Amino acid sequence: MSEVKVLFTLMRKNIVAMVGFILVVAFFVIGIISPYILTRPEDAWGSTFNVSARYLPPSWEHPFGTDEFGRDMFNRVILGARFSLIIAVGVVGLALVLGVPIGLMAGYSGGRLGTILMRLTDMFLAFPPLLLAIALAATLGRGLANAIIALALSWWxxxxxxxxxxxxxxxxxxxxxxxxVLGLDSFTIMFRHILPNALTPVVIQASLDMGSAVLEAAGLSFLGIGVQPPTPEWGLLVSEGWQSINVAWWISFFPGLAIVTTVLGFNLLAEFAREFMDPRLRITMMAKRWFR
Structure with missing residues (x-):
C-alpha cells in the first residue's frame, strides 16, 4: 500500500483530519477560482460607491450584507480568499527558501561557517516575530508584496x-x-541524502504557518501597515468594519469568520500530518484502524 493511499485511508477514519482537509482544500479552491465566480466584480474590487445600499444587513440579495460604500461583502470576502492564499503561500515559501538552505549549510558544515550562520539566525530570533514583522512592514510601506516580505523575514x-x-x-x-566513503560531493550529500530525511518537522511547521501567515497578515492590515485599500484582504475588511461595528456588525464578522475557519483548517491538518509522519504514532493509528 503506497504512502498516499495509507494517508487518505487513515484520514477518512479521522473526522478531525477530514474537517481540516476539507477546509484547507476549500480555501485553496476558492482562492484560485474566486475572480471567476464573482457575481458583483465591481463591488469585490472596491471600484463602486452606492449610497442607497450602504449598511444593508445580510439578506438573499446580499448574503453578507454591504459596507459603508454599499459594496457587497459576500463578493469581497470571496475575493479576499485569493489575497490570503497569495500571502500564505508567499510567506511560507519565501521563509523556506531563506531558512532551509541556511540551516542545512550550518548543520552540515559546522565549524566557523555554522557558528556565523547560527549567530545571524539568533539575532533575528531575539525579536518577537510579530513585532519584527510590524517594524519591517512599517519600514517597507504598505502593500501586498511588502507584507509578504516582512512576514517572511521574521519567520525564516x-x-x-x-x-x-x-x-x-x-x-x-x-x-x-x-x-x-563513496566519494559523493557535499552538495549531493546535503540535498539528496540529508535534506529529505530532515524535512518531516519542517513540513509540519510549514502547514501550521500557512494558517498563521493568514492570521498575522490580517493583523498587519488591521493595524494599517499591511495591504492597501480597497484590496479586499480579510484583515483589512475586519479593520474597515471595526469602525462601524455598532452599526453594521456583519462587515467585520464574516471576514473574521473566514480567517478563523482557515486557520482552524490548517491547524487540524497539521496535527494529523504530525501523527502521520511520526512512525510510532502512524503505527498506532493504523493499529486502531485494522483492529477496530
Whole structure:
C-alpha cells in the first residue's frame, strides 16, 4: 500500500483530519477560482460607491450584507480568499527558501561557517516575530508584496534553526558516512541524502504557518501597515468594519469568520500530518484502524 493511499485511508477514519482537509482544500479552491465566480466584480474590487445600499444587513440579495460604500461583502470576502492564499503561500515559501538552505549549510558544515550562520539566525530570533514583522512592514510601506516580505523575514530563522537541529542528527547516520566513503560531493550529500530525511518537522511547521501567515497578515492590515485599500484582504475588511461595528456588525464578522475557519483548517491538518509522519504514532493509528 503506497504512502498516499495509507494517508487518505487513515484520514477518512479521522473526522478531525477530514474537517481540516476539507477546509484547507476549500480555501485553496476558492482562492484560485474566486475572480471567476464573482457575481458583483465591481463591488469585490472596491471600484463602486452606492449610497442607497450602504449598511444593508445580510439578506438573499446580499448574503453578507454591504459596507459603508454599499459594496457587497459576500463578493469581497470571496475575493479576499485569493489575497490570503497569495500571502500564505508567499510567506511560507519565501521563509523556506531563506531558512532551509541556511540551516542545512550550518548543520552540515559546522565549524566557523555554522557558528556565523547560527549567530545571524539568533539575532533575528531575539525579536518577537510579530513585532519584527510590524517594524519591517512599517519600514517597507504598505502593500501586498511588502507584507509578504516582512512576514517572511521574521519567520525564516525558525526554519533555519529547525533544519539545523535535524541535520545535526541526520548527518551522523551510517548511510551518510557511506555516501562520503563513496566519494559523493557535499552538495549531493546535503540535498539528496540529508535534506529529505530532515524535512518531516519542517513540513509540519510549514502547514501550521500557512494558517498563521493568514492570521498575522490580517493583523498587519488591521493595524494599517499591511495591504492597501480597497484590496479586499480579510484583515483589512475586519479593520474597515471595526469602525462601524455598532452599526453594521456583519462587515467585520464574516471576514473574521473566514480567517478563523482557515486557520482552524490548517491547524487540524497539521496535527494529523504530525501523527502521520511520526512512525510510532502512524503505527498506532493504523493499529486502531485494522483492529477496530
Amino acid at each position: 530563522p525558525w526554519y533555519a534553526r529547525l533544519v539545523y537541529v535535524q541535520v545535526n542528527t541526520v548527518k551522523n547516520m551510517p548511510y551518510v558516512d557511506a555516501a562520503r
